[in-house]
Amino acid sequence: MASSMMSFPSVSPSAAMSFQDKCKDKLKPGSAFFGKEKQPLSMKTKSHGRVTMAVAVNASRFDNITMAPPDPILGVSEAFKADTSDMKLNLGVGAYRTEELQPYVLKVVKKAENLMLERGENKEYLPIEGLAAFNKATAELLFGADNPVLHEQRVATIQGLSGTGSLRVAAALIERYFPGAKVLISAPTWGNHKNIFNDARVPWSEYRYYDPKTVGLDFEGMIADIKEAPEGSFILLHGCAHNPTGIDPTPEQWEKIADVIQEKNHIPFFDVAYQGFASGSLDEDASSVRLFAARGMELLCAQSYSKNLGLYAERVGAINVLCSSAEAAVRVKSQLKRIARPMYSNPPVHGARIVANVVGNPDFFNEWKDEMEMMAGRIKSVRQKLYNNLSAKDKSGKDWSFVLKQIGMFSFTGLNKAQSDNMTDKWHVYMTKDGRISLAGLSAAKCEYLADAIIDSYHNVS
Amino acid sequence: MASMMTRRSMSLMKSRSMMIHGSSRLMSTSWWKHVEPAPKDPILGVTEAFLADPSPHKVNVGVGAYRDDNGKPVVLDCVREAERRIAGNLNMEYLPMGGSNKMVDETLKLAYGENSDLIKDKRIAAIQALSGTGACRIFADFQKRFSPDSQIYIPVPTWSNHHNIWRDANVPQRTYHYYHPETKGLDFASLMDDVKNAPNGSFFMLHACAHNPTGVDPTIEQWKEISYQFKVKGHFAFFDMAYQGFASGDPERDAKSIRIFLEDGHLIGCSQSYAKNMGLYGQRVGCLSLVCEDEKQAVAVKSQLQQLARPMYSNPPVHGALIVSTILGDPDLKQLWLKEVKGMADRIIGMRSSLRENIEKLGSPLSWEHITNQIGMFCYSGMTPEQVDRLTQEFHIYMTRNGRISMAGVTSGNVEYLAKAIHEVTKAA
Numbered sequence: 001m002a003s004s005m006m007s008f009p010s011v012s013p014s015a016a017m018s019f020q021d022k023c024k025d026k027l028k029p030g031s032a033f034f035g036k037e038k039q040p041l042s043m044k045t046k047s048h049g050r051v052t053m054a055v056a057v058n059a060s061r062f063d064n065i066t067m068a069p070p071d072p073i074l075g076v077s078e079a080f081k082a083d084t085s086d087m088k089l090n091l092g093v094g095a096y097r098t099e100e101l102q103p104y105v106l107k108v109v110k111k112a113e114n115l116m117l118e119r120g121e122n123k124e125y126l127p128i129e130g131l132a133a134f135n136k137a138t139a140e141l142l143f144g145a146d147n148p149v150l151h152e153q154r155v156a157t158i159q160g161l162s163g164t165g166s167l168r169v170a171a172a173l174i175e176r177y178f179p180g181a182k183v184l185i186s187a188p189t190w191g192n193h194k195n196i197f198n199d200a201r202v203p204w205s206e207y208r209y210y211d212p213k214t215v216g217l218d219f220e221g222m223i224a225d226i227k228e229a230p231e232g233s234f235i236l237l238h239g240c241a242h243n244p245t246g247i248d249p250t251p252e253q254w255e256k257i258a259d260v261i262q263e264k265n266h267i268p269f270f271d272v273a274y275q276g277f278a279s280g281s282l283d284e285d286a287s288s289v290r291l292f293a294a295r296g297m298e299l300l301c302a303q304s305y306s307k308n309l310g311l312y313a314e315r316v317g318a319i320n321v322l323c324s325s326a327e328a329a330v331r332v333k334s335q336l337k338r339i340a341r342p343m344y345s346n347p348p349v350h351g352a353r354i355v356a357n358v359v360g361n362p363d364f365f366n367e368w369k370d371e372m373e374m375m376a377g378r379i380k381s382v383r384q385k386l387y388n389n390l391s392a393k394d395k396s397g398k399d400w401s402f403v404l405k406q407i408g409m410f411s412f413t414g415l416n417k418a419q420s421d422n423m424t425d426k427w428h429v430y431m432t433k434d435g436r437i438s439l440a441g442l443s444a445a446k447c448e449y450l451a452d453a454i455i456d457s458y459h460n461v462s
Numbered sequence: 463m464a465s466m467m468t469r470r471s472m473s474l475m476k477s478r479s480m481m482i483h484g485s486s487r488l489m490s491t492s493w494w495k496h497v498e499p500a501p502k503d504p505i506l507g508v509t510e511a512f513l514a515d516p517s518p519h520k521v522n523v524g525v526g527a528y529r530d531d532n533g534k535p536v537v538l539d540c541v542r543e544a545e546r547r548i549a550g551n552l553n554m555e556y557l558p559m560g561g562s563n564k565m566v567d568e569t570l571k572l573a574y575g576e577n578s579d580l581i582k583d584k585r586i587a588a589i590q591a592l593s594g595t596g597a598c599r600i601f602a603d604f605q606k607r608f609s610p611d612s613q614i615y616i617p618v619p620t621w622s623n624h625h626n627i628w629r630d631a632n633v634p635q636r637t638y639h640y641y642h643p644e645t646k647g648l649d650f651a652s653l654m655d656d657v658k659n660a661p662n663g664s665f666f667m668l669h670a671c672a673h674n675p676t677g678v679d680p681t682i683e684q685w686k687e688i689s690y691q692f693k694v695k696g697h698f699a700f701f702d703m704a705y706q707g708f709a710s711g712d713p714e715r716d717a718k719s720i721r722i723f724l725e726d727g728h729l730i731g732c733s734q735s736y737a738k739n740m741g742l743y744g745q746r747v748g749c750l751s752l753v754c755e756d757e758k759q760a761v762a763v764k765s766q767l768q769q770l771a772r773p774m775y776s777n778p779p780v781h782g783a784l785i786v787s788t789i790l791g792d793p794d795l796k797q798l799w800l801k802e803v804k805g806m807a808d809r810i811i812g813m814r815s816s817l818r819e820n821i822e823k824l825g826s827p828l829s830w831e832h833i834t835n836q837i838g839m840f841c842y843s844g845m846t847p848e849q850v851d852r853l854t855q856e857f858h859i860y861m862t863r864n865g866r867i868s869m870a871g872v873t874s875g876n877v878e879y880l881a882k883a884i885h886e887v888t889k890a891a
Contacts, residue, residue: 065608068765071772074559095555103555117549120542122535124527125743128506161592161775168774172630177497195773199603298494306556313554313780323494334500341503342626343599343774344592349744350781 072191073432080430088428089446091437094243094409095312096375099443104375106310108367112357121353126346128337130159130318134352137359138303138318142272142286149293153326156333158340159318159347163273163304164192166319170269170300171200172339173321173332174234183234183269184226186210188412188434190243190271193236207235210245215402215414217247223260231265239272239301240285241408244436248278248407254288258295268292270301276308278408280376282369298324305355307409307440308372314351375440379409382442386411389451396459409440419457427453504622504862512860520858521880523871526674526839527743528806531873536806538741540798544788554780559768561590561749562783568790569749572706573717573732574724580753587763588751589771590778594704594735595623597750598667601700601731602631603770604752605665614700615656615666617641619842619864621674624667624702638666641676646832646844648678654691663696670703670732671716672838675866679709679837685719689726699723700731707739709838711807713800729753736786738839739803745782806870810839813872817841820881828888841867849887857883 070078076092090101098104129135135157143150160166174181183202185193186209197204207229208221226235237257242248249257261268270289276282292299304317319336323329340346358364383403390400403411415423415435423429429450431437442450502510508524522533530536560566566588570581580586591597605612614628617640628635638660639652657666668688673679680688692699701720707713723730735748750767754760771777789795818833833841845853845865853859859880861867872880 065759065762065766067762068769071559071768074556074772074777078558093556105554109554113549117545120537122537123541123742123744124535125506125525125737127510128503161779164772164776165774177494192773192776199770199773311554312556313777315775315777315779321494328494328497331497331499332494335497337503338500339630341506342595342623342630344746345595345623346506346744346746348592348746348779348782351779 072434076430076432079424083428083430085428087449089430089441089450091429091431091439091441091450094307094438094440096307096310096409096440097443099378099445101441101443104310106368106371108358108364108371109310109354111367112354112361112364115357116353123349126159126349126352128158128340128346129333130347131349131352131356133356133360134159134316135318137356139320141275141282141359142289142301142303142320143293143322144283144286144290147290147293149322154323154329156321156323156329156336157318158333158336159316159352160302160340161344161347162306162312162315162317163271163302164196164317165315165344165347166302166304166317167193167196167271168200169336169339169343170302170319170321171197171202172343173300173336175200175202176335176339178232178234181232181234182230183236184229184266185236186222186238186242188244189236189238191432191434193271205229209242210247210412212414215247215412216405217249217253219249219253219256223256226257226260226266227264229264229266232267233264234267234269234300235261236269236271237288239270239275239288241274241278241410243273243408244410244432244434245412246406246408246410247412249288251287251291254291258292258297261292262295262297268297268299270299272301273304274307274408275303276369276372277376277379280373280380282308282372293322296324298322305351309355309358309368311351311354314354315348316351316355379439382439382444382447383411385444385447386439386442386451389448390454393448393451394455394459398458409438411437411439413437413454413458415454415457416462419461422457422461423453427456429453504864508860508862511854515858515860517858519879520860521871521876522860523868523880524860524862526738526868526870528738528741528839528870529873531809531875533871533873533875536741538799538802540789540795540802541741541785543795543798544785547788548784557590557777557780557783559589559771559777560764561778562780562787564791565747565783565787566590566749568787569734569736570751572713572790573703573720573734573749573751575714575717575721578724580724584757585754585760586751587754587760587767588749589764589767590783591733591748591750591771592775592778593737593746593748594702594733595627595748596746596778597733597735597748598624598627598702599631600750600767600770600774601733601752602628602633604767606631606633607770608766609665612665615660615664617653617667617669617673619675620667620669621702636660636664640673641678641842643844646676646678646842647835648680648684650680650684654687657688657691657695657697660695660697663698665698665700666692667700667702668719670701670706670719672705672709672840674704674838675840675862675864676842677836677838677840678842680719682718682722685722689723689728692723692728693726698731699728700733702733704733704735705738705838706734707800707803708807708810711804711811713739713803724753729755736782739806740786740789740799742782742785745785746779747782747786810869810872813869813874813877814841816874816877817869817872817881820878821885824881824885826885826889839868839870841869843867843884845884845888852887853883857886859883 080090139155139157183197183204184207185204187206207225208218211218275285278285299322301320306312321332358368387403413435417433420433512522613634613636615636615638618637638656639649642649706716709716731752737743789799814834818830821830843865847863850863
């Protein structure tokens, strides 16, 4: 049915006028509504039985809503797509690419999906806590299937919406049960961490982490800042393959971090988004979490299957809370569910089934481990190639070895914002403004080009 | 930096610290002592209890998930076909924060009409959402952020999770009259009074069709009056449409309330879900949309919706969205879907008649016409919590304690048993 609305061009109302005021104005007898001036509202005449009235159509409540800034990470891909240059390179978002720079669906995932298709499983709601088989598999993957904490049923696990969603549920738990408690996040950290804690209304502050002088870990600063935090703070730790720096503590350093956390009665809160992607070994990459668990510490741990199983868009992850007793785990799990219910009711089933099928089937699991090693291996080899090119082509004598020392999908180049902008504007290399490049998006073929871009940006732009 | 710890958590800290300083290898006392067990979700808890019941006679008319006449969950043929087409073909790259554009475009057509001017003029800010829950939650958070002084008016009764959603979004709630227990119908007069008495420019949440839990919908004439009064008062209408297609069998007809408001020029908000009408429950696919004054505003509003989604889940799951866009983007599959939706709705309408007849046949002194007057998945039976408890304990029939029967769980195989049980617990009333 064609609308007989007359529309007028939008006029920004004065900010001082509340929506209610605007409404009252329009409805006042003798108001300007029937007049000839331009109105911000559309007018419509409507018959209601015997009476014909012209009634104001609602003004928009969204007049004062401004455009949100583009997401610093996801916005990069959008900008990349819009670039028409042949040379363009997307080193923005941490999504694994093959040497041909194509997205990669793991073979084992395809197999699992086909199996699922054949079985023709239904699409019923999962319980609020998610797929039971997935929850079991994910906790075992994290802690190790033989870990006593699992036998003792001390871990509350619920499936979450990948890493982000799991972190968010944990943040809500902190806000609800530890009002006023702070989360300490590394400087720098993944850009979305602060958004998550902000939106969950959990106060946060930073602990020193990245040392620009060494392009390595500011270990003393980190320990000092953790020590200084109010007792009972939550310390957000990247389990492996720190994002964005790629700089991980050594096992000895992890021990010391655990010491100071215990001393200060803090609670460790791990974000494990790259298990398997750091060293290539799923077990090795979980060693930091297992170290803390072995000390009898309670901890929280968010997991994601976006990268290591390539399930990015399926949004599969989990939040685990390791408690000191099975009884506490039961209570905590019930409260995690209570947070999830008004957020999304229950998590999406498809990705969880894939994970459960892969991890639960010994053949698939072994295949996965092989593919994991292959992906991590490709990244290690482009690191090496990039380093080789940087060393060979940069005549200044700058030490580029940090590229080799860093681990995981990302490298923190040490480039500042202006230099990062140069990478994009001059070289069509897309990266985040904090100087992070995703090596997962780098091919061996492009290493030389990238080295040239980095050398140019580092030396010629300040 | 002063820490705002409660006394309780302070003393907890103290006792914990005393324990720790003994040895770093000693098992920590728990941080979580003060965490109480949460009450079971009133709806999803019913299914848990049902699953745990060993009785061979058990009947689940609790959660609103469609069942076929054998009581089995159904995956629609159009969905199976869509899945065959998409399996293994596409990569799983992150969707944009706002989700699949293709899926959102198709979804808006369903709510706003194929030829909607609002769509053509790009005046709708819309994002893919985590089913209906996720759409309502993002809207509630958006309302909190951009209309911080506003409240939400919620009908009595409503889906219990609505209260949780706006509460967790920190938006204060008010209620408006809706269900009339005496007639088991709509308390229209009180509803209109509440609409008139609310301060101008209030935010109302309305069920677009197939009200959950009552199954009681306003008539078209009543919707028109509500819309008119909303204009007079300058109220904001947020429609939760979780059952489009499921109520009458015809999605166009089920969207009538929304179309009335749109014709009247309201700038509405809308939550849509594919959980029931496409049987995609566990996939969590839905859409949140807000009508804006113009394209520029819609772009700004969408960017803010994305800004809320990013720290909640970054971007929505792809699988269900692909199923939706595959089906709705293919004329043949879409026709198949429409046929299957009608089939589901018809089966439920048939079960309503059957349940009513069976109870009446048993000579019940009460009126049961509300069973066939009400629409959609649910029947608000009028039974008390105590009667419901009896149904569960004596007859192993599971439903929510507000007396809501999910008609989707009624089959030709269990309708007589159900009727008998209902008659048994209500005949003395």
